[in-house]
Amino acid sequence: MKVFVDATPIAINRTAVYHIAWDIIDYFSQKYDASVLIYDRICSSDEIEKVRMDCNTDLIRRAQKGVSDFLHSDWNRMKNNVRSDLGIERHCVIYLDPLYCLFDRSIDDSVVLVHDLTPLTYPSWHEPMVCESYKRAYEKIQESHASLVAVSHSTARDLWVNLGISRHQIRVAHLYHRKMKAHLTADSDDFTNREKKFLFVGSLEERKNIKGLIMAFHLSGLQESGFSLVIVGGDGYGSEEIRRLVAKIKGVKLAGFIDDRDLEKLYRTSWAFIYPSMWEGFGLPLLEAMARGLPCIASSHSAVKEVGADAALFIQSSDVGSISKALIQSSKWEPKERENYMLRSLERSKAFSFEKFISIIEDAVIEISARKSGEFFDVEHESQLPPSFLTFPWIEQFPKSFGDMPESHSEAYLILILQLARIRMERRFVELSKKDLDAKERSSVEREFSSIEFAIEARIRELKRLKNYKEGVID
Structure with missing residues (x-):
């Protein structure tokens, strides 16, 4: 039996789990000589290295078009027809996203990494075509003997409650943060050299509750005392409304998608990280902020509470007043109080590691x-x-x-x-x-x-x- 890693997600988007996808590819390629799938082909090692260096190769463009055509085509005509000639059905495929199970006829001997079920549980947050595609993918998973790995206990519960999948069939592998160049200490300049700005990182989409965050920042009046709100992330479903609202509110900046170096600088210089998402399967930006010693304000439900534990200041994401109150409270932190949140963030982040994550998939x-x-x-x-x-x-x-x-x-x-x-x-x-x-x-x-x-x-x-x-x- 051979192992394959379905790396199609790296061709589709550059979300927070992009680097984790590469870590999985590298681990199984080096240890088990796993082959890598991107859409409808088994890639050579040279092709994979080219994709690593340049995410705009012919292979990636072809995969993007193929996935789009597949999802927009008649289901009965396209069903199980993408990779039928690759001969992988009797082998183990590691799917980094449930959606791509649709490309193969059988997934019984495969591992499926499940992030969240919001296309099923909150369809208004996604495009109708995306919801329908995930609905079919999860129906296929229900009928299979695939091994499921949820990225949080919250997602595992959702699989059980919404799909009736027994908890015995689900492993939980918490995500992890990437290694930093240097560890922070209480004596580090990063603990004191902070600017008056709140940071949010995530796609510009409705479920992230960015509109609620913007209104809460406006309600707080903190822009009048020199604070700003910096929003980092690419466009998602509902980004147009977010952009229109930003144009009306003083002190809010859309930074768009930025490279790792600039993002690292923002993590290390911001006053606090704010993550008021309506629902998350994990919430990787929150963990990355904690690993950089950034005090965090976060939603009090879904996997966000699971990740933040006792390190974050929690809010009711549906209550603009609750978010605004937390922003005001954090702006008044004395040095010792703020340092306490920073130390709690650092300590909590140590509970998550690549070694724990990959061992569960293995x-x-x-x-x-x-x-x-x-x-x-x-x-x-x-x-x-x-x-x-x-x-x-x-x-x-x-x-x-x-x-x-x-x-x-x-x-x-x-x-x-x-x-x-x-x-x-x-x-x-x-x-x-x-x-x-x-x-x-x-x-x-x-x-x-x-x-x-x-x-x-x-x-x-x-x-x-x-x-x-x-x-x-x-x-």
């Missing part, structure tokens, strides 16, 4: 490999075991060393071990069949492996119960 891939044991394992050689699986020395002596197995193993690894035990039992029976064994000797071999199976399955059940307890799920 576990999902390994579990699929175990599920497809007939293809993934060679009974004679076991040559295709995951590299990370083979790093544990006790594997060489398995099953004799089963008692030395680390307690911390994930469910996916235990499933792999269970498959390995069954394969080795079968091989041993083949070997013993060549000898004259009486019933007692054969029964002894069967009991040995049955006890191993029982122990592994018990450990798997224990892990599931522990996971459900932590997430508050009742079996």
Whole structure:
């Protein structure tokens, strides 16, 4: 079984998760020799590097046109026809967005990264064509055996509540912030050299509640005391209304889409970060702001509260007065109070890391490999075991060393071990069949492996119960 990463999202937009998509591509390409899909083709390593350097290549333009044509075409005619000739159906595809599941006939042996369900739950925030396409994508996911990875517990709950997908089928992998050039400390100049400006980062779209933020800033009157509101992000659904409102309000600046260097400077020089979004699957700009020691004002619901925890000053996003009050309150912070918010932001950001995120996606891939044991394992050689699986020395002596197995193993690894035990039992029976064994000797071999199976399955059940307890799920 081979691993593919569907990188089509990098051709469509440059949202906050663009760099995370590249991290996933790099990790699985280097560790598992994964191939990269962009729309309807498997890309060479040279093509991928060109795309990394220039997001306006012929390959990207072709993918953009292809995706647009697909989404606007008659569904029955285009259904499952994009990648039917690539021969990837019996392999594992990592989808970075549920929408692109529509390109393939079967997604049973795939991993789907789910950000949010707002095209289904709040269709007025999106174009009708986008909502219809995601509706079809989630219907396909419901009917499949795909492994789902939600970027927050909030999104996992939405999958359960709105689609009836069991929490047992959903892993949660929180996103993470990119590494900075230098870590901040309380003695850093960045803690004191701040300008009188509030910063918002995100697409110009209705669900981000930018119009509510602009009205709250106007209501606060802080522009009269030298404060400004800087809004960074490209156009999204509803951007025209936002632009018209900005033109009427003093002290508000639309910076548009800016490069990483300029964004880093804004993060490090702003007075506070404001994130009044109506709903988020995660809220990566909030995490990036916290990682840069920026005091944060954020919505008190969805995944935003999950990410901000006790580090942010929370508001009611639907209440312009609540947002305005928080802006005024933050403008009056004394140095020590503001420093306290900065330190809390930095501390909270440490809870999120690439290592935690990627390990959960990797576990999902390994579990699929175990599920497809007939293809993934060679009974004679076991040559295709995951590299990370083979790093544990006790594997060489398995099953004799089963008692030395680390307690911390994930469910996916235990499933792999269970498959390995069954394969080795079968091989041993083949070997013993060549000898004259009486019933007692054969029964002894069967009991040995049955006890191993029982122990592994018990450990798997224990892990599931522990996971459900932590997430508050009742079996």
